[in-house]
Amino acid sequence: MAVVALSSVNIGNVQVLTWAGLTTNDTGEPWQRADYTNKCVQIFGDFGTNATCTMQGSNDPRVITDPSNAVWFSLTDPQANAIAKTSAAGEEILENPRWIRPYVTSGTSPSLTIIISATKGF
DSSP states (O other): OOEEOOEEEEETTEEEEEEEEEOTTOEEOOEEOTTOOEEEEEEEEEOTEEEEEEEEEEOOTHHHHOGGGOOOEEOBOTTSOBOEESSSEEEEOOOOOSEEEEEEEEEESOEEEEEEEEEOOO
16 A cells, blocks of 8 residues: 655646556545635546545544544545546545545556546635
8 A cells, every 4th residue: 555646736726636556555645725625536547457446535633643543534426426436437526625535445456547626616
């Protein structure tokens, strides 16, 4: 299990976040920007055999002070379905927690990229 680094770029009023090369049991480096209230996630890449990528959120302050014991929850789309994808997909993220990360919870030999396009509410 590895924590995959986050890269980000600002394009006008949009912040684009990318985690690349996630494999089984990897998490993405947590992103902390709750002021970006509108978020769309795209998940794609090689899902290998039976890989699932789940988007997670947390308000637990241990994300910074004690990350291995921080509590995370599954993020959902606007229809209240957990964002847990087994193939390429895009979804709007309903919740707005303090931290967000992807987590590849299962599978054999996946290599996934997760991109979030985020804007501030107007």
